Amino acid sequence: MPYFCGIDIGASSAKLVIVDETGRIAAKALRRSGVDYAAVAEKNLVEALASANLRREDIVRTVSTGYGRDNVPWSNGRLTEITCHAHGAWWHFRRPITVIDIGAQDSKLISLDAAGRRVGFKMNRKCAAGTGAFLEEIALRLDLSVSELNGLAEHSTKEVTLGSFCTVFTATEILSKIRAGDKVEDIIKGAFHSVVKRIAEMGAMDGDLVMTGGVAAHNPCLVRLMGESFGKPVHVPPDPQFTGAFGAALLAKENVHTHHV
Amino acid sequence: MLGASRMATDVIPLANARGFSPDICSYLTSDIGAYLKNDTPLKKMGMSGIPKADVLVFNTNQCRDVKDWFQFYAREWNVPCIGIHTPRSLGDLDEPIIEDVARQTEALVPTLEKVAGQKLDMDRLKEITRLSRRCTELWKGVLEAAAAVPAPITFFDGTIQMGPAVVLRGTQSAIEYYEALLAELKQRVAAGVGAVPGERFRVYWEGMPVWGKLRDLSTQFLNLKTCVVASTYCNSWIFDDLDPDDPFRGMARAYCRIFICRSEDAKERYIEQMAAKYKLDGIIYHDCKTCPNNSNNRYQMPERLDAKLGIPHLVIHGDLNDLRLYSEEQAKTNIQAFVEGLEQR
Numbered sequence: 032m033p034y035f036c037g038i039d040i041g042a043s044s045a046k047l048v049i050v051d052e053t054g055r056i057a058a059k060a061l062r063r064s065g066v067d068y069a070a071v072a073e074k075n076l077v078e079a080l081a082s083a084n085l086r087r088e089d090i091v092r093t094v095s096t097g098y099g100r101d102n103v104p105w106s107n108g109r110l111t112e113i114t115c116h117a118h119g120a121w122w123h124f125r126r127p128i129t130v131i132d133i134g135a136q137d138s139k140l141i142s143l144d145a146a147g148r149r150v151g152f153k154m155n156r157k158c159a160a161g162t163g164a165f166l167e168e169i170a171l172r173l174d175l176s177v178s179e180l181n182g183l184a185e186h187s188t189k190e191v192t193l194g195s196f197c198t199v200f201t202a203t204e205i206l207s208k209i210r211a212g213d214k215v216e217d218i219i220k221g222a223f224h225s226v227v228k229r230i231a232e233m234g235a236m237d238g239d240l241v242m243t244g245g246v247a248a249h250n251p252c253l254v255r256l257m258g259e260s261f262g263k264p265v266h267v268p269p270d271p272q273f274t275g276a277f278g279a280a281l282l283a284k285e286n287v288h289t290h291h292v
Numbered sequence: 293m294l295g296a297s298r299m300a301t302d303v304i305p306l307a308n309a310r311g312f313s314p315d316i317c318s319y320l321t322s323d324i325g326a327y328l329k330n331d332t333p334l335k336k337m338g339m340s341g342i343p344k345a346d347v348l349v350f351n352t353n354q355c356r357d358v359k360d361w362f363q364f365y366a367r368e369w370n371v372p373c374i375g376i377h378t379p380r381s382l383g384d385l386d387e388p389i390i391e392d393v394a395r396q397t398e399a400l401v402p403t404l405e406k407v408a409g410q411k412l413d414m415d416r417l418k419e420i421t422r423l424s425r426r427c428t429e430l431w432k433g434v435l436e437a438a439a440a441v442p443a444p445i446t447f448f449d450g451t452i453q454m455g456p457a458v459v460l461r462g463t464q465s466a467i468e469y470y471e472a473l474l475a476e477l478k479q480r481v482a483a484g485v486g487a488v489p490g491e492r493f494r495v496y497w498e499g500m501p502v503w504g505k506l507r508d509l510s511t512q513f514l515n516l517k518t519c520v521v522a523s524t525y526c527n528s529w530i531f532d533d534l535d536p537d538d539p540f541r542g543m544a545r546a547y548c549r550i551f552i553c554r555s556e557d558a559k560e561r562y563i564e565q566m567a568a569k570y571k572l573d574g575i576i577y578h579d580c581k582t583c584p585n586n587s588n589n590r591y592q593m594p595e596r597l598d599a600k601l602g603i604p605h606l607v608i609h610g611d612l613n614d615l616r617l618y619s620e621e622q623a624k625t626n627i628q629a630f631v632e633g634l635e636q637r
Binding site for chain 1: 604609621625626628629632633636637
């Protein structure tokens with residue numbers, strides 16, 4: 032049976048997905064992107080092939096995406112994460128949706144019509160507010176690991192507002208909240224609210240809302256706050272951190288025109 | 293030149309340190325920064341430095357920054373700085389406005405006569421206006437050649453080719469340059485030679501160039517087989533209204549008509565015409581951090597034009613000269629994603 036591979040090398044982690052000809056996920060792998068994108072791509076491939084008992088020759092075609100899309104030597108085509116996340120998300124929902132993807136370095140808002148065609152997209156501007164990097168900075172300030180944020184935010188009992196646009200200034204603001212005696216869990220929920228506000232500023236939320244990316248995968252509390260803010264449920268596809276890689280694998284299968292740039 | 297040679301980002305901080313904010317025009321801050329450093333790209337052309345001016349003449353039709361910029365030099369060199377304050381956000385070009393700007397232009401004459409030590413020669417002014425008019429007609433012809441499919445010239449070529457229309461307008465040599473260029477473009481159109489081989493999509497560049505990234509951007513569009521066929525920026529040196537028989541009123545009309553000092557309605561109508569003329573598939577807006585006057589995405593124009601024209605837009609955040617304000621990776625991904633979207637249509 033032919034298989035197709037998608038690899039999404041993001042600013043923080045590299046995700047690889049192998050699908051069969053029906054689009055079913057046969058294997059996946061994830062590790063930190065590090066500094067050698069070609070090497071991390073290779074490690075992910077070897078791991079995924081082994082887990083599904085496949086050989087390299089079984090992979091008919093590979094599409095790479097993400098910041099490191101140009102650094103995968105064996106890729107047959109390169110597409111942006113906007114196209115791949117959109118396609119991966121739409122596969123699960125197949126109706127007009129707005130995809131909210133929050134990655135380590137950027138946030139994206141992608142509107143799709145009922146046929147899965149892109150109607151429009153927005154990326155965050157130059158700064159990292161509203162991205163995974165923002166939450167990493169907050170965790171650092173609070174001497175926590177990123178994985179602890181969601182659990183603590185779930186126990187928040189008080190509204191704490193962080194008002195700044197800027198990640199660095201927000202970190203300073205947090206220091207003043209600590210001095211004022213605010214609890215860590217309330218500050219973290221305030222940071223989650225701040226991410227929701229940055230997303231809300233980016234564009235219109237048409238159709239059903241779907242969240243993808245690492246932040247959605249690890250922070251259900253933030254996903255819930257997003258839904259409360261927009262007044263409609265926010266859906267999360269299976270394995271949201273892999274949505275970009277999954278979309279790339281599907282596009283490899285569909286053999287759409289891809290660029291070598 | 294400071295931007296395109298990527299000197300600007302090194303010298304802007306010198307102007308910032310002397311009280312010129314990093315948020316104001318980076319033409320101003322890079323030029324003054326280079327002056328403070330006693331450096332200039334003109335040295336590569338055998339000049340020792342920036343030539344000292346006897347007088348500085350501004351027109352605020354583009355922005356106030358040009359006046360502030362020139363006043364710095366007037367203070368440095370103790371020379372006069374005079375100019376024209378053109379009304380902005382103009383809708384229709386009403387006669388009283390033209391009359392006012394023409395009178396302001398005429399009012400410059402006594403100071404200029406004093407600086408030059410001679411009277412204004414009206415016949416010579418008419419002759420220079422005639423040459424300027426001819427130059428601008430040819431430049432218009434060069435840019436309009438890109439209406440052909442495939443386009444024989446891109447916006448990025450235009451940013452370089454516009455040099456004579458900017459600094460040699462009114463000279464015979466500029467006319468000869470554009471006659472030769474236009475003849476070559478006509479040959480390319482006749483032979484079906486495109487600037488972007490295999491041109492698939494045609495897009496418009498609205499706003500300032502990113503001067504330090506011309507090659508990178510033009511190469512990316514080339515690889516995407518997408519031609520940036522036209523721009524408001526290069527079109528801003530087309531002055532159809534110049535009139536050898538009435539130089540002052542002609543100049544007033546010409547310099548009031550430019551896109552940057554017009555109302556949102558007038559700008560929208562202009563881009564609608566461009567979309568039809570150049571058969572556009574999309575529009576790219578450059579949100580230029582230090583040039584709010586020429587960042588036309590900030591008051592919902594892209595969304596309004598999307599609805600009217602039925603073609604998509606992209607906003608790129610950057611700057612004309614200050615590369616500290618430009619994220620290469622973000623811009624690259626946005627442009628590629630935009631073209632991927634055009635493929636889906």
